[in-house]
Amino acid sequence: MDSSSKETITTTALDAVIKGALVILPLTIAVIPWGILAGSFALDAGLTPMESQAMSAVIFAGAAQLVALGMIKTGVGLTGILITTLLITSRHFLYGMAMREQISPMPLKWRLTLGFLLTDELFAIANQGKQHKLDPWFAFGGGFSFYLGWNIATAIGIIAGQTLPNLDSWGLDFAIAATFIAIVVPAVKKPSILICVLVSLVMSLICELMNIQAGLLIAALSGMTSGTLYAKVTGEKA
Amino acid sequence: MIWLTIITMAILVFASRYLFLEPKLPVRLSKNTLTFLSYSAPAVLTAIFAPIVFIQEGELALSLDNSYLIAAVLAAVLAFTTRNILLTTVVSMGLFFIIH
Numbered sequence: 001m002d003s004s005s006k007e008t009i010t011t012t013a014l015d016a017v018i019k020g021a022l023v024i025l026p027l028t029i030a031v032i033p034w035g036i037l038a039g040s041f042a043l044d045a046g047l048t049p050m051e052s053q054a055m056s057a058v059i060f061a062g063a064a065q066l067v068a069l070g071m072i073k074t075g076v077g078l079t080g081i082l083i084t085t086l087l088i089t090s091r092h093f094l095y096g097m098a099m100r101e102q103i104s105p106m107p108l109k110w111r112l113t114l115g116f117l118l119t120d121e122l123f124a125i126a127n128q129g130k131q132h133k134l135d136p137w138f139a140f141g142g143g144f145s146f147y148l149g150w151n152i153a154t155a156i157g158i159i160a161g162q163t164l165p166n167l168d169s170w171g172l173d174f175a176i177a178a179t180f181i182a183i184v185v186p187a188v189k190k191p192s193i194l195i196c197v198l199v200s201l202v203m204s205l206i207c208e209l210m211n212i213q214a215g216l217l218i219a220a221l222s223g224m225t226s227g228t229l230y231a232k233v234t235g236e237k238a
Numbered sequence: 239m240i241w242l243t244i245i246t247m248a249i250l251v252f253a254s255r256y257l258f259l260e261p262k263l264p265v266r267l268s269k270n271t272l273t274f275l276s277y278s279a280p281a282v283l284t285a286i287f288a289p290i291v292f293i294q295e296g297e298l299a300l301s302l303d304n305s306y307l308i309a310a311v312l313a314a315v316l317a318f319t320t321r322n323i324l325l326t327t328v329v330s331m332g333l334f335f336i337i338h
Contacts, residue, residue, distance in 0.1 A: 026324035033331065051240045058248040063286055068247060078243055085247050089254040094278035096258030097267060104261040115256035123279060171338045173290055174306055175331060178313050180287040182326040184280050185317035196277045197284045204285035208293050216285050223281035228274045 013137040020125070020141025027121040028149035030182070031062070033175035035150050038065050039157020040167040045073040049158045056154035060116070060147060062176070064088045087217050095123045102126075102134040110136045117143025124183045192236050196227025309334035 021028075035056065042052030047069075055065050064085050071081050095118055103114055114122075114136065122143045126134060161167055188194050200223025207215025230236070257263065267275075291310040292298060299307065313330035320326065 026322075026327065029324060030327035030331075047240055051244065054241075055244055058244055059251055061247075061251045064247065064251060068243065072240070072243065078239070078246065081243060082246055082250060085250050086254075089251045091278060091282035092251070092254040093257060094275055094282070096255055097265075098272070098275045098278060100258045100265070100267065103259045111259045112256065115259050116252055118255040118259075120279070120283060127279070171305070171334060174309060174334045174338070175327070177287040177290045177306065177310055178327045178330045178334070180283040181310060181313040181330075182317050182323040184283050184287075185314055185326075186321045186323075187280050193277065193280055197280050200281040200284040201288045204288045205292055205298065208289040209296075209298065215289075216282070219285035219288075220278070220281040223284065224274055224277040227277040227281070228270075231273065 016135045016137035017141030017144075020138040020143070021145035023125050023138075024121060024142035024146050026182075027124070027179060028146050030175060030179040031121070031146070031150055032153040032156075033172045034062055034179070035153025036157035036160060036167070037172035037175070038062060038069075039154040039159075040161030040164075041066060041069050041157075042154075043158060043161040045069040047072075049162075052158050053151070053154060056151050060119070060150065061089060062119075062150070066173075087214055090217055091120075091220060092118060095120075095127070098127055099123070099134075103136075106136055114139050114143065117147060119143070119146060120180070120183070121146055124187075190231075190236055191234070192227045192231035195230045196223040199223045199226040305334060305338040308337060 038056055039052055042055055042065075043049065047055070055069075059065055067084055067088055068081050071084065096115070099114075099118070103111060106114070117140070122139065125142050126139045128134075157167070184197060188197060200219045203222045204215060204219035207218055212218065258265065287310075291306045292300070292304075294304055294306070302308065309330045312333055313326050316322070316326040316329055
């Protein structure tokens with residue numbers, strides 16, 4: 001690690017917050033249909049408007065929320081919901097580990113704040129490698145503006161869900177796929193990442209078709225392992 | 239019961255995000271571990287989006303009837319050629335909502 005005393009170019013906190021918000025803006029826009037889905041689907045699963053909004057405000061995890069709502073709707077108990085949530089949220093352990101060198105030396109208030117805001121989308125804009133010093137205000141601007149977008153979209157979904165029937169048949173879940181494709185494809189910068197993505201893709205389909213609950217975890221770990229091994233065997237540059 | 243679900247889920251999600259940001263946690267990450275982790279985002283995100291795109295009603299749907307697949311192919315092409323997240327998501331979602 002290079003010396004931590006190295007100062008980055010001095011920008012004011014506000015500039016960094018705005019910059020973070022702008023860099024994440026495409027993802028904030030793309031999360032709107034997904035947030036609408038989370039709000040309307042929550043009502044559909046029998047939650048009150050207040051509970052529906054609280055899900056987005058307190059949990060702030062789209063994939064986990066949608067899967068949990070599906071389980072609430074079909075009457076699965078709390079234990080089942082929590083085990084599934086753990087599986088879905090387990091990727092955040094990996095994000096936390098990847099950001100550890102950058103964020104763990106920061107004061108507690110920053111660790112708690114950025115920890116709460118550490119979504120797939122924030123990770124996509126903030127994880128720029130160890131040599132790049134992370135500005136907490138930049139990460140906050142990205143994470144918090146995304147949080148606002150997610151919650152406003154949820155509120156829209158709650159209002160729309162009360163007035164428009166069959167919102168769930170609109171295919172709002174395509175927004176999830178579009179967002180993740182837009183993040184993943186440009187990230188494929190070397191052959192090992194392509195291998196990782198292809199293995200994860202095929203494994204996730206196999207697990208889904210076989211109804212394996214831990215499919216997400218199995219697929220992701222298979223992809224990561226394959227990519228790492230491929231890079232090692234071929235001596236690919238980092 | 240719903241509130242209990244929301245609060246326990248929130249604790250679990252937050253714990254998973256915060257755990258490795260805690261400096262007191264005695265973990266030193268080797269270079270190999272960091273390399274392994276650099277593959278986490280593409281692997282996890284792919285594992286989430288692939289079933290949405292390729293599987294419809296519990297079956298593999300590799301046909302032109304699958305509007306998710308058509309729009310996803312467009313998204314992949316746009317993402318590859320433009321590297322522009324906003325353009326990719328907006329145009330592919332536009333196509334999706336037209337053909338769906």
